[in-house]
Amino acid sequence: xxxxxxxxxxxxxxxxxxxxxxxxxxxxxxxxxxxxxxxxxxxxxxxxxxxxxxxxxxxxxxxxxxxxxxxxxxxxxxxxxxxxxxxxxxxxxxxxxxxxxxxxxxxxxxxxxxxxxxxxxxxxxxxxxxxxxxxxxxxxxxxxxxxxxxxxxxxxxxxxxxxxxxxxxxxxxxxxxxxxxxxxxxxxxxxxxxxxxxxxxxxxxxxxxxxxxxxxxxxxxxxxxxxxxxxxxxxxxxxxxxxxxxxxxxxxxxxxxxxxxxxxxxxxxxxxxxxxxxxxxxxxxxxxxxxxxxxxxxxxxxxxxxxxxxxxxxxxxxxxxxxxxxxxxxxxxxxxxxxxxxxxxxxxxxxxxxxxx
Amino acid sequence: xxxxxxxxxxxxxxxxxxxxxxxxxxxxxxxxxxxxxxxxxxxxxxxxxxxxxxxxxxxxxxxxxxxxxxxxxxxxxxxxxxxxxxxxxxxxxxxxxxxxxxxxxxxxxxxxxxxxxxxxxxxxxxxxxxxxxxxxxxxxxxxxxxxxxxxxxxxxxxxxxxxxxxxxxxxxxxxxxxxxxxxxxxxxxxxxxxxxxxxxxxxxxxxxxxxxxxxxxxxxxxxxxxxxxxxxxxxxxxxxxxxxxxxxxxxxxxxxxxxxxxxxxxxxxxxxxxxxxxxxxxxxxxxxxxxxxxxxxxxxxxxxxxxxxxxxxxxxxxxxxxxxxxxxxxxxxxxxxxxxxxxxxxxxxxxxxxxxx
Ligand SMILES: CC(C)[C@H](C(=O)O)[C@@H](O)C(=O)O
Ligand SMILES: CC(C)[C@H](C(=O)O)[C@@H](O)C(=O)O
Numbered sequence: 001x002x003x004x005x006x007x008x009x010x011x012x013x014x015x016x017x018x019x020x021x022x023x024x025x026x027x028x029x030x031x032x033x034x035x036x037x038x039x040x041x042x043x044x045x046x047x048x049x050x051x052x053x054x055x056x057x058x059x060x061x062x063x064x065x066x067x068x069x070x071x072x073x074x075x076x077x078x079x080x081x082x083x084x085x086x087x088x089x090x091x092x093x094x095x096x097x098x099x100x101x102x103x104x105x106x107x108x109x110x111x112x113x114x115x116x117x118x119x120x121x122x123x124x125x126x127x128x129x130x131x132x133x134x135x136x137x138x139x140x141x142x143x144x145x146x147x148x149x150x151x152x153x154x155x156x157x158x159x160x161x162x163x164x165x166x167x168x169x170x171x172x173x174x175x176x177x178x179x180x181x182x183x184x185x186x187x188x189x190x191x192x193x194x195x196x197x198x199x200x201x202x203x204x205x206x207x208x209x210x211x212x213x214x215x216x217x218x219x220x221x222x223x224x225x226x227x228x229x230x231x232x233x234x235x236x237x238x239x240x241x242x243x244x245x246x247x248x249x250x251x252x253x254x255x256x257x258x259x260x261x262x263x264x265x266x267x268x269x270x271x272x273x274x275x276x277x278x279x280x281x282x283x284x285x286x287x288x289x290x291x292x293x294x295x296x297x298x299x300x301x302x303x304x305x306x307x308x309x310x311x312x313x314x315x316x317x318x319x320x321x322x323x324x325x326x327x328x329x330x331x332x333x334x335x336x337x338x339x340x341x342x343x344x345x346x347x348x349x350x351x352x353x354x355x356x357x
Numbered sequence: 358x359x360x361x362x363x364x365x366x367x368x369x370x371x372x373x374x375x376x377x378x379x380x381x382x383x384x385x386x387x388x389x390x391x392x393x394x395x396x397x398x399x400x401x402x403x404x405x406x407x408x409x410x411x412x413x414x415x416x417x418x419x420x421x422x423x424x425x426x427x428x429x430x431x432x433x434x435x436x437x438x439x440x441x442x443x444x445x446x447x448x449x450x451x452x453x454x455x456x457x458x459x460x461x462x463x464x465x466x467x468x469x470x471x472x473x474x475x476x477x478x479x480x481x482x483x484x485x486x487x488x489x490x491x492x493x494x495x496x497x498x499x500x501x502x503x504x505x506x507x508x509x510x511x512x513x514x515x516x517x518x519x520x521x522x523x524x525x526x527x528x529x530x531x532x533x534x535x536x537x538x539x540x541x542x543x544x545x546x547x548x549x550x551x552x553x554x555x556x557x558x559x560x561x562x563x564x565x566x567x568x569x570x571x572x573x574x575x576x577x578x579x580x581x582x583x584x585x586x587x588x589x590x591x592x593x594x595x596x597x598x599x600x601x602x603x604x605x606x607x608x609x610x611x612x613x614x615x616x617x618x619x620x621x622x623x624x625x626x627x628x629x630x631x632x633x634x635x636x637x638x639x640x641x642x643x644x645x646x647x648x649x650x651x652x653x654x655x656x657x658x659x660x661x662x663x664x665x666x667x668x669x670x671x672x673x674x675x676x677x678x679x680x681x682x683x684x685x686x687x688x689x690x691x692x693x694x695x696x697x698x699x700x701x702x703x704x705x706x707x708x709x710x711x712x713x714x
Contacts, residue, residue: 080551080557083551085551089552115473115474115477115588115589115590116472116473116474116588117472117473117474120472136493136519136552136553137552139516140507142553142554143554144554144558147520147522150497151522152522152523152524152525155522155523155524156522156523156558157520157521157522157523157558158520158521158553158554158555158556158557158558158559159496159518159519159520159521159554159555160518160519160520160553160554160555161516161517161518161519162493162516162517162518162519163504163514163515163516163517164514164515164516165504165508165509165512165513165514166509166512166513166514167509167512168509192602192605194437194440194442195446195493195494196493196499196515196517197499197500197501197515197516197517198515198516198517199515200437200515201501201513201514201515202515223605223606224605224606224608224609225609227584227606227607227609227610227613228609228610228612228613228618229613230610231472231473231588231610231613231614232472232613232616233472245549246606248549248580248581249580249581249584249603249606250584251581252581252582252584252585253584253585253587253588253610255585256584256585256586256588256589257588259589261585
């Protein structure tokens with residue numbers, strides 16, 4: 001059986017980092033068919049839209065999507081619907097990619113990269129499970145209107161709607177509880193139930209789903225406190241589950257605790273385990289096409305792709321071990337380079353991973 | 358002229374820390390009339406409501422409010438409208454306290470307290486200007502309903518409304534630009550304009566108000582990126598302005614960067630400079646009544662009260678210098694104690710500040 005993989009390199013360093021991940025995937029000896037299509041600013045340039053119909057069709061018909069990164073300053077002046085990041089929102093929505101898995105792992109070899117004290121972050125290994133298709137991201141109504149009552153009646157007002165439906169919360173809860181059951185057995189649900197109705201509803205459903213997972217200990221934390229505790233004592237977290245908006249903020253905060261965001265992959269899954277896999281970092285247009293970007297987050301995203309969408313856990317582990325090996329060898333791209341290690345290029349790093357496979 | 362100060366100690370350590378701040382205020386030689394009233398859980402116990410009408414009246418008729426902290430596990434089972442934190446939301450709304458000033462300052466004497474590397478945080482001095490009466494905190498409609506369309510039609514759905522009206526954004530923008538003009542001349546506005554209509558509107562107004570402040574350089578940052586940059590390089594920020602929800606999260610994250618949240622005051626002001634002043638930390642019921650809590654955040658909140666509501670900047674500076682002096686003397690409450698410094702009680706710390714005045 002052939003696995004179909006849609007490769008969407010996108011903008012900036014997206015091109016060179018997905019190239020390395022493709023080389024790694026191709027070297028595994030699996031029957032893979034990889035098809036490339038433009039997305040983001042690159043797609044806007046070619047087709048006038050960041051997510052052209054042809055790209056969307058390719059993504060839909062694939063088993064999994066390997067995604068680079070999108071965005072560049074030069075598209076900043078476009079109306080929002082045409083800006084590169086709309087492609088990623090469109091893909092999430094169209095494919096129903098509701099479960100975003102964002103590991104924040106600090107590799108022991110990179111402990112110095114963090115802005116936090118080594119003892120606070122050494123061995124950090126958090127999994128943030130972010131709901132990705134609901135919340136205030138897609139809630140209707142939204143827009144600009146004339147305020148109809150209250151103190152600001154008659155004024156222009158920007159507005160958005162946050163909401164979560166019952167089954168939306170239940171399905172992400174199951175993903176998170178199952179992940180927690182396989183790890184520490186601890187799950188922390190983050191919300192703002194002291195202020196938001198959506199959060200109180202979210203919390204009630206979490207408590208209900210918890211009954212099906214007697215071996216997982218569920219705790220709750222307010223998002224402001226979570227933002228603090230991630231800084232104070234991040235290792236107290238194991239699996240965190242939260243909504244789309246809070247997950248956006250907290251998963252980036254958690255990623256940055258490691259100081260090596262160039263190492264962090266992510267997966268966005270739908271109900272049939274079709275998934276989009278992308279590095280946690282952005283398109284870094286300032287260093288594009290210089291062959292200096294770190295391809296490891298994308299290579300590790302390819303490993304997640306194998307594990308979650310292709311059900312090839314051994315192949316995933318092979319890649320992850322190879323990445324460990326190149327770190328052990330002291331190879332570092334510029335973003336994680338420090339004295340005593342060897343600075344290598346994007347393609348050198350790809351070569352090294354291939355060799356270590 | 359007599360200044361009227363409403364003192365609302367609240368719950369947990371709120372009582373003992375406001376007591377020390379009151380002693381400091383009383384020692385300044387000003388004509389102050391301080392009247393105490395219950396708030397939060399303490400008020401619920403006495404009056405069946407966290408913000409009784411008598412407390413609200415006192416607050417309204419005062420020149421400024423010195424607030425301790427509210428909350429205790431034992432009220433967790435109450436319906437939301439009766440929980441302690443509703444008092445603080447109620448006061449903000451009733452008094453129109455739209456401008457929340459939250460400094461995150463790392464005192465050089467406490468550099469070790471941070472979980473971040475000293476070189477990353479030494480000398481940190483950020484001011485977060487958080488809008489405090491709008492956004493999704495108070496937006497209507499909100500609640501629980503049956504979803505009327507979309508993929509989840511017919512299901513229960515929790516929902517909230519985020520919104521900002523034009524003059525709401527303008528007035529907080531002016532507060533922030535004025536603060537930035539007095540400091541570095543740099544203002545960073547944080548939003549999520551790539552996703553939210555409310556944020557795009559917010560950003561457009563910020564750009565418009567910026568025209569009135571040609572000497573302030575305005576920049577924009579997405580909230581997820583801000584959560585990262587606060588961890589990576591917090592000293593790159595000076596004044597940050599943001600909405601109620603993002604401000605809740607980012608101001609707590611920024612506070613925790615210092616590692617000494619027991620030192621951080623806050624002010625919440627309305628259009629007539631009436632204000633509520635409270636420490637950035639919570640009520641810490643676990644250590645209440647043990648005379649070990651750190652009163653300095655509350656004492657420094659009293660200094661902000663003098664500066665912003667009573668227009669007594671010299672008296673404010675006197676208190677701030679006295680706090681510096683006790684830190685110089687090596688006096689530390691338990692939360693910031695480290696080897697080589699002298700551990701003191703809540704009341705000892707109050708005594709020391711009084712002496713240093
Ligand atoms: C680009 C943006 C719309 C997106 C989001 O907010 O989800 C990004 O920040 C992310 O986390 O993938
Ligand atoms: C207690 C809570 C409602 C409040 C808020 O969210 O504003 C608190 O977190 C704060 O920041 O003052």
